Amino acid sequence: MTTETRALLLDADGNLFPSEEPAFVASTEVTNRFLEAHGVQRRYEPEELRLATTGKNFRTTAVDLLAEAGMADRLSAEALERWVAEERRAVSIYLGEVLRPDPAVLEPLTRLAAGHTLAAVSSSATPRLAACFAATGLDELLPPEVRFSAEDSLPVPTSKPDPAVYLHALERLGLDAAQALAVEDSVPGAQSAVAAGIPTIGNLCFVQLPERDERRVALLEAGVATVVTSWDEVEDAVASPVP
CATH class of the missing domain: 3.40.50.1000 (HAD superfamily/HAD-like)
Structure with missing residues (x-):
């Protein structure tokens, strides 16, 4: 320009x-397990989560979702890293298969x-x-x-x-x-x-x-x-x- x-x-x-739509198929499954593990009742469908968080990575999304639920203090740094690694693995495998x-x-x-x-x-x-x-x-x-x-x-x-x-x-x-x-x-x-x-x-x-x-x-x-x-x-x- x-x-x-x-x-x-x-x-x-x-x-x-x-990659956005297929990534959220895999990411939503991990996100919902993450929310359940931290006592949050809210669950997402892939399209719903995509529209709410496009442009953010899972690390930011996880922190934001717990903060919205008033439960940010339930997430330790070590636990966050484990969930980030799990989401990364699941999404990488899925995208490698479908793109x-x-x-x-x-x-x-x-x-x-x-x-x-x-x-x-x-x-x-x-x-x-x-x-x-x-x-x-x-x-x-x-x-x-x-x-x-x-x-x-x-x-x-x-x-x-x-x-x-x-x-x-x-x-x-x-x-x-x-x-x-x-x-x-x-x-x-x-x-x-x-x-x-x-x-x-x-x-x-x-x-x-x-x-x-x-x-x-x-x-x-x-x-x-x-x-x-x-x-x-x-x-x-x-x-x-x-x-």
Whole structure:
């Protein structure tokens, strides 16, 4: 979008691959067991949990759900780590089984990689990212050394909308914010990139059609420069200079 753009910082889940819906199939089962184990009667269906927590990782979701129930004091740090590991394992296995390569993502990204550094900037844990990139054929375009996880890459795990993972990616890549362009599908993700000072594109490629109008408005309110509906449109936006 500018002549300075050297790197594209790409959210992963729901942006590079349609992982949000299947991930919540596996995550909801673990989440409901977590709530039961901590004396919370509330139970979720996968779609309900997705709509309530898209853009957050399980660590943040678990803490938030107990806080909403007034039971935050029941969760020890050690127990949280055990549940995070269990959810990570279940979701990684499931996504590795159901995701497939998508030419509508791979082909534009391959062209973009010819002129830009590509990096993944995600709230998800690195094992989950590894399973997704392997299943979708993105390993070569986004190898492990350019994957940045708010769960695993930072001294203290966090989640978007905290900008820490984007700031970390910029530092590791040796870039100023103006030299990067973020692509995000979720509002917390867009808020994270914008708070880091990075120009951001909102991408509705894998957002369900009934949710697109509302998401478009919310992404623009979060500060994205433009909103697109495909990776071909991302490619066009990257090539178009900002007036």
